[in-house]
Amino acid sequence: MADLLPAAEWTKREDLAQLVATLGADNIRWVGGAVRDTLLGSSVEDIDAATPLTPDLVIDRLKAAGISSVPTGIDHGTITAVLPGGHVEITTLRKDVSTDGRRATVAFASEWRDDAARRDFTINALYAHPETRVISDFFGGMEDLSDRRIRFIGDARERIREDHLRILRYFRFQARFGADLDREAEEACAELAETLKELSRERVAKELLSLLALPEPHATVTRMHKHGILPVILPETGKHELECLDALISAENAQNVAADPLRRLAALLPALSPVAETVASRLRLSRAQRERLSCVAARKPQDQYASRALAYRKGRECAVDRVLLAGGSLNKLSGWEIPEFPLKGGEIVARGIEAGPKIARIRYAVEDRWVEEQFPDRARVEAILDEELAQRNASET
Incomplete structure (x- = not known):
């Protein structure tokens, strides 16, 4: 019996039904995160679709149906349909022609399997028919999803050589969904860790912060350090900093504070402003991110007793970061408004x-x-x- 996509609320949207009617039910499949997360019972934020129709034909059909579209990635075959219930990225089926680890040259394809074969992990290569909700699984993604295993499609080393960022994506997905470790994937990532140096710093920073934003990334970050991945992208991090991250996450959980990736990045760095400045520059962080990282890097053990003074001097955000990293309580900041000095x-x-x-x-x-x-x-x-x-x-x- 074929696996079916559960009838989640998003699958019942009228604007999606109109989109399917416009392109034709046999010409569109839901794919990627929306399918994966629905199967896991998680909330779905973004919806992606795949189609054998070429981008110009997609645009023409959307226009004829009165649906606005934006050519957000037309060079790679992606058109964004602007819908009332939320935008949908529609990408023409593709297959790789050549890759260099940073970018790929692709050609449009007509077979769903060809498109699936160029994706990174089996759990991201699940396609669902929009009407029957039958799932097409070409590489065992359903079983991997059930086992909570993140596995590369085909040869892990080949997939990484196609796009080096997949090393970081592997660890992010493993931290988010994984339970069982895939030995081949772990070994391939460790073996090819040095290839991360060839990536743009912006791409590295985005993946690293996305990983740190997850509820419990410490075990994964520690494993990245053990396998030699973290020293390539964040050589400043040592055993002490890993312990700081662990303590910070515990403090966040104990005080019901939302996870913050920049605060956690600060925990992975020595408490030295010049180091924070160097890392912020290397990762091409924004001015605001650089200033915050530098502020947190100036932390001291006594910060745990000075939450209000810190909030007044440095702002509430930096104060929260420094107090948590110092192991202090945020109780004095709860409901407290930063006053204005009353003397002119x-x-x-x-x-x-x-x-x-x-x-x-x-x-x-x-x-x-x-x-x-x-x-x-x-x-x-x-x-x-x-x-x-x-x-x-x-x-x-």
Whole structure:
């Protein structure tokens, strides 16, 4: 008996039925993550489809049916259908002509199996008929999905040589779905780890952060380190940093804090700002990501006791990161709004202090004490100012 795709809510969408009618039920198959995740009972966010129709024919049929489309990857045969319930990427069946580990030259194909053969893992090469929901499984993906095993299609080394990024994708998928380790896959990834150096840093960063965003990536990251994969892309990480990641994940879970890939990347780096700057530059991170990584890298053990001071000085995001990494509690930040320092320079001038650098020094001194005293009220700020002015007058006489 043929395997069937469960009748998940997304399979009942009216706009998808219109899309199927437009292209023809025999000319379209749901494929990839939507099929895999539905079989696992997981939520589906993105829907991909495959078709033997050429991109220009897909565009023509969509236009005739009044469906907008965007040529998001037309060089590789991908057209995005803009639908009310969510966009669908439609890609013409392909087969590889040549590959160099970074990009592939493809030709359009007419056979579903040819398209499946160029995909990375068996669990990603499952095709579902949009009406009958019958699943086409050419390489044992259903069994692998049942066993929670991530297995390359065909020879693992050949698949990796076609696209070196598949090493990182293997570990990400293994961390997300896997239970049983595939020995051939693990050995192939270890053997070809150095090929990761040929990839663009942006692609590496995207995969690494995607892995770190998963609920429990520590065991997988540790295995990547053991197999020599992590030292290629993140040589700064040692045993201590791996332990820091483990402790961070435990702290996140204990305090019900959402996983954050950049915070976890910071855990994998020594607490040194120059190192964070180097890694951020190498991975081509955004300016905001670089600044955050550098802020977290300046962490100290005593941060665990200074959550509000950190939030005031560095912002809530960096404070949360540093407190968690220091093993502290976030209770004092819950429901707490970062206050504004209530003392203006003009108020100091009104006390008889001549405008100039001295005003800033006095204001900073009062602010430091205000933060140290956990942000007392306005009356206490004025008292601190009186004390600072009296002390300075005494020292000047």
